[in-house]
Amino acid sequence: MTRATNAVPASRSYRGRLAPSPTGYLHLGHARTFWIAQQRAQKVGGTLVLRNEDLDRARCQQEFVEAMTEDLRWFGFQWQEGPDCGGPFGPYNQSDRFDFYRAALEELEAGSFVYPCTCSRKDILNALSAPHETEEEPIYPGICRSNRQSQIVNRKFSWRFRVPDGEMISFVDG
Secondary structure, X not given: OOOOOOOOOXXXXXXXXXXXXXXXXXXXXXXXXXXXXXXXXXXXXXXXXXXXXXXXXXXXXXXXXXXXXXXXXXXXXXXXXEOOOEOOOOOOEHXXXXXXXXXXXXXXXXXXXXXXXXXXXXXXXXXHHOOOOOOOOOOOOOOOOOOOHHHOOOOOOXXXXXXXXXXXXXXXXX
């Protein structure tokens, strides 16, 4: 992953993306979104990346991948990196990146930046609906913050980010 710094002109660091999920054919809404992404990249001389979001194994189909590329080219989109042309940050099929994702998750877990949470969405909504006298906005109560993956056997869980008590983590998503 590359980070933009003040020393690097925006034209060299900007990376926009087209990231369709091949679970069906593209529609007009995709064209508008992708056109905006292409315009932003072109405006600053940046890079446009085609990323194949093929992580939904049950619904992704090869015919939709082929149609996606054909349709994007028919619309006139031009990307500099992608599954069909490669690039320095490949692979561009997300299903081929599991080793990268696993390594990043292991690093986050080793640093205690994440924890496994066995709460369902309903459990969390119930916890959030309880009265919170001093809070303007309800905050997830961290029911599972002390969990370790080794403690959870034969149960579904989601990874949650651990924010140290009293701290706030924020970022600007440009």
